[in-house]
Amino acid sequence: MWRSLPRRAATASPTRGRAGTATTGRTAAGDAGPRPPREPPPRRSGDARRDVGRPGDYPRTVTSDPTPLALPTTDWEAWLGSRCDDQLERARGLVAELRTGGRDSAATLAMWNDVGLALANAFSVAELIANVHPDEAVRSRAERAEQDAHRLKTEIGLDRALFEALAAIDPEPLDDDARRVLSLSLRDFRRAGVDQDDDVRARIRELSQRQTEVAQQFSKNIRDDVRTVHLEPARLAGLPEDFLAGHQPGEDGLVAITTEYPDYVPFMTFGEDRAARAELLQQFRNRAWPANDALLTELLELRREQATLLGYDGWPSYDAEVKMIGKGSAIPEFIDKISEAAQEPARRDMAVLLERVRQDHPEVEVADSTDGTFYSEVLRRENFDVDAQQVRTYFDFAKVRRGLLEVTGRLFGVEYVEVDEPAWHEDVTTYDVVVAGTGERLGRIHLDLHPRAGKYGHAACFDLVPGIAGRQLPEGTLVCNFSRSLMEHDHVVTLFHEFGHLVHLVLAGRHSWARFSGIATEWDFVEAPSQMLEEWAWDADVLQTFATDAAGTPIPRELVERMRAADEFGKGVHVRTQMFYAALSYWFHQLVPDDLTATLRELQERYDLYGYVPGTHFHTSFGHLEGYGSGYYTYMWSLVIAKDMFSAFDPDDLFDAEVAQRYRHRVLGAGGSKDAADLVADFLGRPYGFDAFQAWLNRS
Template sequence: MTPLDLPAPSETLAWMKERAVAGLARARELADGLRSSPPSDATETLKTWDEISLELGNVAAAASLLANVHPLEDVRTASEGAEIEVDRLVTELNQDRALYEVFAGLTVPEDPLAARLLEKTLRDFRRAGVDRSDEVRARLKEINERLTELGQEFSRVIRDDVREVRVTPERLAGMPEDWLAAHPAGEDGLVVVSTDYPDSVPARMFVHDAGVRRDVTIAFLERGWPHNDAVLREMFELRHELAGLVGYADWPSYDAEVKMIGTGPAIAEFIDKIAEAADGPMRRDLDVVIERYRQDAPGGTAITSADLSYYQELVRKEQLDVDAQLVRTYFDFGKVRAGLLDVTGRLFGLRYEPIEVTTWHEDVASYDVFRVADSTHLGRVHLDLHPREGKYKHAAQFTLTDGVAGRQLPEGVLVCNFSRGLMEHDHVVTLFHEFGHLLHHVLAGHGEWTRFAGVATEWDFVEAPSQMLEEWAWDASVLQGFASDAAGEPIPAELVAKMRAADDFGKGIQARQQMFYAAMSYRFHEERPAELTQRMVELQDRYAPTSWIEGTHMFANFGHLGGYSSAYYTYMWSLVIAKDMFSAFDTADLFAPDVAGRYRDKVLAPGGSKDAADLVADFLGRPFTFDAYAAWLAD
């Protein structure tokens, strides 16, 4: 098996079109065979169905990636079209009664994975409305196609809506020197601060001028507005209609059925449970921040997101002795990337071999991944880590190919937007987090079934392995292996300890912010309010640590409303599990091979071949609990 041979950027349009046509045709051919002359053996029938998934997945994965990263607009547009075609065929196949009868009549195979696939396949048919009337199934097809279009439109608007704030250089006092050097004033004497992360994050953290912080924050929060307001309202209505047509009370109930949490109402209960647990820690830390804020704004009683990051950093610097600008001098991007590969290679017994291959952009760095123990070629990863026009604006792992034993190697892509120079430590943590998804994809890409390949667990578990990997970005001995200043001096352990304490300082604030996002995600879908802004403000008042900035509409660029829909709670649900899993590691020896190997083999490598709760229990030797998270939050 060899990795995918990607075309040159100028040849990608024809390649993507050809790949889509061939993959869709092959899937239809296989489906026709199942209808007309299905294999007599249940396992062979399931293998044919899984081959259809592989063909469609190969089209959809490449299309999703290229729609978000390719520099040519016509390629992005064609890729979005290919995604729609795949979704249309998936809906068609899952609503096909003749195919359903083939699978409904199968004897449950003795092989447990084949039996698991049959169970999930029958569930997919039911959730697609295979047992509904012709009229209902036709409407479901229309809804699914329109939802794909809306999801693409929502993401595209956010991706392309890069806003700018233009200010005189003196108003940027407080910004890091390397940032200022990289952003000279233009002919008009003004410096451009964009809403891309390498500009907006440091501006909101470091600029002394409150007016600049506010302008940058408002520009950031207003991305996607007003266009996405109508997009989202239509999306929520269609999701609700879809759920009702297949027998569910609402979209959250439909969506939660296939997740660990199980039911829609359980989402609301979980959000309030976390909000209550975080209330005391939030108020304790917020009081400190507001007290510092009042030194500059006498009489101030509330703080907005335009000032929160700045004053949290002041508290960390003045009271906790952590200067974020000093911290960032230890995190040169090139050293961090090399360190990430070294750390994860050592932890999981992997070797990354840099390779020169054709990709969609010159920024992309590619590596073949090998298992150290036997030099087995496990897959390929591509790192696309810097911002550019037309590129996805957040941080995520994209699949290029799913790995299936004897069929194809897994390939994954990390898509982020980091500085090319010095990095904030928060961004280092994000890089470790997202790389956790990439490792999960590669390590779980060697099973027999496409359905269970890669990050194929329940959606509210997928963040847990990545959140746990963040812990290695907070350990002094780990960081000292790659974090060094311009003179080559490693980051002091004392500074890392202070960084950890400073990060813990705001964890209650962060938890409540996450619950605001989760509540918005859930309530928008459950209630489908006519006035999204008004409902957002109400939920912000109830859950968030900061007050609303009048006239802003952050939901219009909250990209998780597309992919995560009503389930943004999953980040915190996963964190509960991540904290419990990390409790199995010895903090004095994070590279201990026995526990790291057990975690790799019990949690990551199986992919979706077991329920997530069983994977965690296999690793911990017991079911996961809330205890480790609660203790961490209260500390």
């Protein structure tokens, strides 16, 4: 799963870390038809060895049009258990066969590929359903299935006989893809601890199981802890009419405002009552407190012990080894580099914001998070003539959803055909993704976009089925919490961002190797395609195709230009806040401090220009600490690459077919078949650089 925070405010194979978003919150979850066109690795003429080792060499059923996964209409608990248990049992059976040896290289790797696919199938369904099903009993069953999958994954990673069977493969007869799968698999076995002594491997099993349990509870506490403030109606001054209409006073005469995004974001953006904003902020930043403080401490300690047992100086070094950044010590260097680059624009914008706060509140010496969103909106309205309440009248949810599908369909050469199939909730809409003009089915997507009790509370892309050429259609789910009526433009941008993960998952779901399927690149690259797709939500020509008011009038071009100018304000502050999140993610894992709140405060004072809000415990609801671990820096690392990739597009023609198709096939469709740096170089014709990001940051 790939997860994202608001913009400003288990494994897919036994050889690959969990993919999500997460998504986000955390980002992680396990990740048909013919492979999309892409330039193959160089081949030597007449070298028959290059054709050896493809998964097709192992007997299996292959079809030109695999069917989507059939979801149940009733008894989800039984279906979920059967789906996950069957896939895990298949993985166990294949492992038992592999341990006996006696097969050629191609057959051994093909069976190993099927182990990864079975694990991915179990992980994907379990994590999605644990986060979206309305029935708590079903969610609990999904959590148990995910624990079972993690246990099996750990056992596989520590299985010496299995490792020896793969290590015995001669790489010489293999083609380039098979060699890559083999190399990465052997690396991951060693990182799992397969070569450690019996006592260490036993302890790693215990650590892995407990990490899964703690992480699940950490996320569950965030998901379930929805807090409420009760306010007199007069304290809702400034809120939009449609918001007020949906928030009528109760029997006690008070209006309930929750910490869920459809309440929290509009209130912090438009609510004129500073004390009411502070009250809501206090509740928002104390979600899952105090329970998650102890859980997070335990999770950090478990990760540190695992890393040190395997010979690393801490979790960041262990985790960064398989990312683009390469080593843990490079993370704080990157954080400080970005922080320094953002310092001048951040301080400049912060001075403007504080001056405006003091016009209303002369007693304020330092603006804090109570003021940030609200007064940024005030300044956009006063200095840039951008009124978010006016802007949102152009973004009716139904029109935005339709526009998103039209824009991405045109960009990537696909169409979305709505299908009437069962799902876990009536809010879910399902579409087949087909090739424009031919109708060839590429995959299936599910859009679950509105809040409800027990549902994952942020925005994320979850796998449902990992795509394998000729065997399984890729299926993914967008899980968000948007208004059913009018949307803030910021939420429109978030929707485009998350949909970027979804199309990545589908377009990369046509590989034969499970290792390469879907969002299978290094974690510090996965946000780049989604961050780049945000640009289409800022283009006037694009927006005018679907952003219309109640009378059908498209959003004025001049308004979009002012919105873009207004969005430039505060980006330095935003970047510094992101670096606070990244520093928190890194230093919590590197130091494992006794007092998490004290370290939170110290880091926030150093990096975040808004500073610490007394009495709050942000870390207990910062779900990315569970999924991204020490790697939250990846959002900004990806943004550096996203800005550079976007420079290849003509700003006057964002739908240029040659560039769009080159990007689709060389970056998205390639999945994990190459290192991310090579994918970007294939697309740009050169290595990625820092210049485009620096130019964006310095632009005023």
